Amino acid sequence: xxxxxxxxxxxxxxxxxxxxxxxxxxxxxxxxxxxxxxxxxxxxxxxxxxxxxxxxxxxxxxxxxxxxxxxxxxxxxxxxxxxxxxxxxxxxxxxxxxxxxxxxxxxxxxxxxxxxxxxxxxxxxxxxxxxxxxxxxxxxxxxxxxxxxxxxxxxxxxxxxxxxxxxxxxxxxxxxxxxxxxx
Numbered sequence: 001x002x003x004x005x006x007x008x009x010x011x012x013x014x015x016x017x018x019x020x021x022x023x024x025x026x027x028x029x030x031x032x033x034x035x036x037x038x039x040x041x042x043x044x045x046x047x048x049x050x051x052x053x054x055x056x057x058x059x060x061x062x063x064x065x066x067x068x069x070x071x072x073x074x075x076x077x078x079x080x081x082x083x084x085x086x087x088x089x090x091x092x093x094x095x096x097x098x099x100x101x102x103x104x105x106x107x108x109x110x111x112x113x114x115x116x117x118x119x120x121x122x123x124x125x126x127x128x129x130x131x132x133x134x135x136x137x138x139x140x141x142x143x144x145x146x147x148x149x150x151x152x153x154x155x156x157x158x159x160x161x162x163x164x165x166x167x168x169x170x171x172x173x174x175x176x177x178x179x180x181x182x183x
Contacts, residue, residue: 013183018058021050022065025076029066032078037090038137038152040159041078044129047098048105048122048167053175056106063102067095093136097129104128115168122164 025046032039046066051059070076073083077095087095108121130153138148 014058017178017183018054018062019065021046021054021059021062022069025050025062025066026069026074029070029076030078030080034079035155036151037141038094038133038156039078039091040156042163043078043098044101044126044160045163045167045170047101048125048164049171049174051102051105051122051125052109052118052167052171053178054106055110056103059106059109060099060102063098067099070095090137090140091133092140094129094133096136097132100132101125101129109171118168119164122168126160126164 025043028046029041029043032041032043034040047063050062053059054062066076067087070082071084071087075082077086078091086092102125104125105118105122108118108124112118112121134145134148134152137143137152138145141148143151
């Protein structure tokens with residue numbers, strides 16, 4: 001097999017896996033439990049999976065595709081919503097935060113093998129998502145930092161730690177299966 005053919009094959013695999021992970025995120029993203037102005041969503045597990053399986057560059061690309069699909073109106077965001085109103089609404093900062101989360105988490109996956117260092121990366125990624133989302137919520141809703149923290153962060157910490165654990169466990173298993181399959 002020539003080098004050019006091999007590169008095309010690798011590129012096709014890369015594109016396929018990246019698109020599949022964006023699709024997984026699109027499937028998980030709409031499912032949520034409304035518990036206030038910020039719903040409890042499965043999207044973050046999808047972001048962790050993208051980062052864990054694809055790494056920083058391709059994982060962030062998969063999340064970017066998800067955001068673009070939602071931006072043009074496909075119902076991939078929480079509550080089966082899409083469009084600019086969702087991006088610029090109270091939870092829009094969290095959607096933007098998914099990109100930073102994928103980049104940070106993917107960086108740790110790309111550069112560290114130890115699970116506990118990857119866990120630290122996932123927590124840092126979550127903190128970045130919280131910072132962007134909570135900051136945006138504060139500006140848009142005209143609430144104090146304490147109010148935003150009580151509404152947007154504190155009720156979600158335990159659930160988000162569970163999401164990290166699920167993302168890491170599923171990500172490890174899926175990545176292992178893809179490697180075994182030659183992908």
